[in-house]
Amino acid sequence: MSVVFVAASLLPTPFGVFTMHGFLDQDTGKEHVALTLGQLDDGAPVLGRLHSECLTGDALFSLRCDCGFQLEAALRAIADEGRGVLLYLRQEGRGIGLLNKIRAYALQDAGADTVEANERLGFGADMRDYAICLPMLEHLGVASIRLMTNNPRKVKALEGFGIRIAERRPLQVGRNPHNQRYLLTKAGKLGHMLGELHQGEAREG
Ligand SMILES: Nc1nc2c(ncn2[C@@H]2O[C@H](COP(=O)(O)OP(=O)(O)OP(=O)(O)O)[C@@H](O)[C@H]2O)c(=O)[nH]1
Numbered sequence: 681m682s683v684v685f686v687a688a689s690l691l692p693t694p695f696g697v698f699t700m701h702g703f704l705d706q707d708t709g710k711e712h713v714a715l716t717l718g719q720l721d722d723g724a725p726v727l728g729r730l731h732s733e734c735l736t737g738d739a740l741f742s743l744r745c746d747c748g749f750q751l752e753a754a755l756r757a758i759a760d761e762g763r764g765v766l767l768y769l770r771q772e773g774r775g776i777g778l779l780n781k782i783r784a785y786a787l788q789d790a791g792a793d794t795v796e797a798n799e800r801l802g803f804g805a806d807m808r809d810y811a812i813c814l815p816m817l818e819h820l821g822v823a824s825i826r827l828m829t830n831n832p833r834k835v836k837a838l839e840g841f842g843i844r845i846a847e848r849r850p851l852q853v854g855r856n857p858h859n860q861r862y863l864l865t866k867a868g869k870l871g872h873m874l875g876e877l878h879q880g881e882a883r884e885g
């Protein structure tokens with residue numbers, strides 16, 4: 681794995697003073713970040729989130745998705761516990777990049793759903809590879825996570841790398857009229873566990 685630690689500093693936020701750890705993926709040139717709070721290498725499960733970059737939601741206040749709301753809620757939850765980790769992964773647009781995401785949004789403006797739009801552009805529905813997380817978590821000494829996510833693929837991916845998922849904690853915030861169809865599609869086609877939007881919930885027991 682080509683992801684290496686480069687530098688760390690403090691990152692004061694409205695929620696708390698995090699430590700920001702910067703990593704470089706030498707294969708892709710992508711720069712990833714981990715925000716941490718408290719001692720993480722003592723073996724106790726760590727409250728954590730894998731957050732995929734969404735410039736529009738995280739920085740530009742977009743209501744098309746739930747990303748910005750989830751980012752803030754996750755940082756607040758970690759700050760409330762005084763311990764945890766958020767990996768900010770530069771996998772914009774579920775891995776297709778910002779400009780392709782804008783192309784996908786244009787197709788959605790014309791009627792496609794978020795999965796159909798990706799497919800019409802020649803991409804898979806979700807092109808993310810979570811392998812980059814492993815060297816980041818190893819560097820931080822995190823082996824067991826209480827993961828804040830609605831996405832079963834994240835749970836499976838981390839377990840596949842030998843990270844223990846001690847708990848999955850739903851992160852359902854920011855639902856609004858502009859992201860209603862997007863969230864429905866995530867629940868229906870991508871398997872996200874989103875309360876009454878989640879098609880498979882009855883089967884889970
Ligand atoms: N291609 C594409 N990407 C999108 C669209 N809307 C949001 N995204 C991207 O989807 C990703 C969402 O990331 P996350 O919030 O970490 O992941 P998630 O799969 O929603 O899972 P959880 O939030 O953990 O439940 C980001 O990379 C966004 O940029 C869309 O319509 N098309």
Ligand SMILES: [Zn+2]
Pocket residue numbers: 734736737738745746747748
């Ligand atoms: Zn988003």
